[in-house]
Amino acid sequence: MPKTKFQNVIFTLLMSFVMVYAMICYNIALSTGKMENSVFLSAFNEIVIMWPVAFVLEFLVVDRLAHKLAFKFTNPEKDNPKLFVIALSSMIVCLMCPSMSLIATLLFKKAGVQFAAVWLQTTVLNFPMAFFSQIFFIGPFVRMIFERIFKNKNK
DSSP states (O other): OOOSHHHHHHHHHHHHHHHHHHHHHHHHHHHHTSOOHHHHHHHHHHHHHHHHHHHHHIIIIIHHHHHHHHHHHOOTTTSOHHHHHHHHHHHHHHHHHHHHHHHHHHHHOOOGGGHHHHHHHHHHHHHHHHHHHIIIIIHHHHHHHHHHHTTTTOO
């Protein structure tokens, strides 16, 4: 986990890129009704918008609030450190998923008067993918990459 402000910036950049890319691919597949190789390239059209938004949102707002929420039911000094990581990751997903779904609804879905319903549907469809990919795949993968980048600097 990040120990300095610089490391936190790098960690957030990595995590937000991988999560946003995965979620864009997922949403394209949902909207087209199929997963194809072309989805992986198409995702780069949206990532130039959504990645900076996700980074700024997580770095400036969500990270601090997610830590406060995770501290309400875990104690990193007493509990297993993995429990705190899971609690923090869960809180970040709980905050980022509706926020990023809102932004995606505003930018990419022509919701019109059905805006609230489309945003709710987008959030509900995105949440399981965001949660399980963060807890079981993307979170551990990005933490492993981060630890390899900073392996000697975190001691």
